[in-house]
Amino acid sequence: MATSNGSTSNIPTLKLLLIGNSSVGKSSLLLRFTDDTFLPQEEVSATIGVDFKVSMTNIEGKTYKLTIWDTAGQERFRTLTSSYYRGAQGVILVYDVSSRDSFEALDNWWNEVNTYCSSPDVVKMIVGNKVDKESSRAVTYKEGAAMARKLQTLFIECSAKTNVGVKEAFEELVTKIIETPSLWQKKQTPNNTVRVNVQQSQASGCSC
Numbered sequence: 740m741a742t743s744n745g746s747t748s749n750i751p752t753l754k755l756l757l758i759g760n761s762s763v764g765k766s767s768l769l770l771r772f773t774d775d776t777f778l779p780q781e782e783v784s785a786t787i788g789v790d791f792k793v794s795m796t797n798i799e800g801k802t803y804k805l806t807i808w809d810t811a812g813q814e815r816f817r818t819l820t821s822s823y824y825r826g827a828q829g830v831i832l833v834y835d836v837s838s839r840d841s842f843e844a845l846d847n848w849w850n851e852v853n854t855y856c857s858s859p860d861v862v863k864m865i866v867g868n869k870v871d872k873e874s875s876r877a878v879t880y881k882e883g884a885a886m887a888r889k890l891q892t893l894f895i896e897c898s899a900k901t902n903v904g905v906k907e908a909f910e911e912l913v914t915k916i917i918e919t920p921s922l923w924q925k926k927q928t929p930n931n932t933v934r935v936n937v938q939q940s941q942a943s944g945c946s947c
């Protein structure tokens with residue numbers, strides 16, 4: 740597969756984005772995936788603006804470089820929202836299976852994705868986190884799966900705390916991106932203004 744700049748010698752780079760209500764566990768999922776770590780509650784602080792980590796992953800014998808953006812769930816910490824989405828090939832919408840509110844908020848997050856992601860091909864995945872809290876579960880697996888079917892997204896339940904389903908979630912998302920050729924194709928450039936945007940897109944290899 741050609742990389743974002745057309746070369747086959749460089750490692751392909753993918754941009755992924757984590758969104759969802761505050762405290763659903765976006766930063767914890769990222770930390771679990773990249774560093775195989777889970778921080779105790781007292782060491783966790785809310786994300787301000789946006790944070791990101793880079794991770795190498797191997798899918799079917801090929802190496803990919805992932806830049807994973809972790810956005811603030813709290814409205815007051817969200818700035819420059821549209822820029823988070825620029826160049827993203829995959830978006831993970833996270834809710835907490837023990838929080839009905841965070842599940843119901845998916846509609847709003849979905850609208851945001853559709854507002855800022857211009858390409859309909861960007862791969863979306865709904866992730867129900869904190870399955871280790873089974874006794875306080877407020878959203879069933881069936882409901883999560885039904886929501887994903889309705890929105891035509893991928894779906895998985897996981898736990899950043901107990902390391903259930905986290906690697907699988909990221910790998911499934913990346914695999915689907917790899918299988919979506921339009922996310923790798925270059926755009927035509929009808930004028931100079933658009934050319935600037937296209938160069939930005941090509942830097943991360945996305946048609947979003």
Ligand SMILES: Nc1nc2c(ncn2[C@@H]2O[C@H](COP(=O)(O)OP(=O)(O)OP(=O)(O)O)[C@@H](O)[C@H]2O)c(=O)[nH]1
Pocket residue numbers: 759760761762763764765766767768778779780783784785786787810811812813868869870871872897898899900901
């Ligand atoms: N039981 C349990 N707790 C979790 C899990 N994932 C995260 N948490 C806890 O949930 C709280 C919020 O986690 P964060 O990762 O900071 O959540 P966030 O979505 O990044 O929050 P914002 O940065 O405010 O958007 C922390 O106390 C975590 O320890 C999980 O899988 N299980």
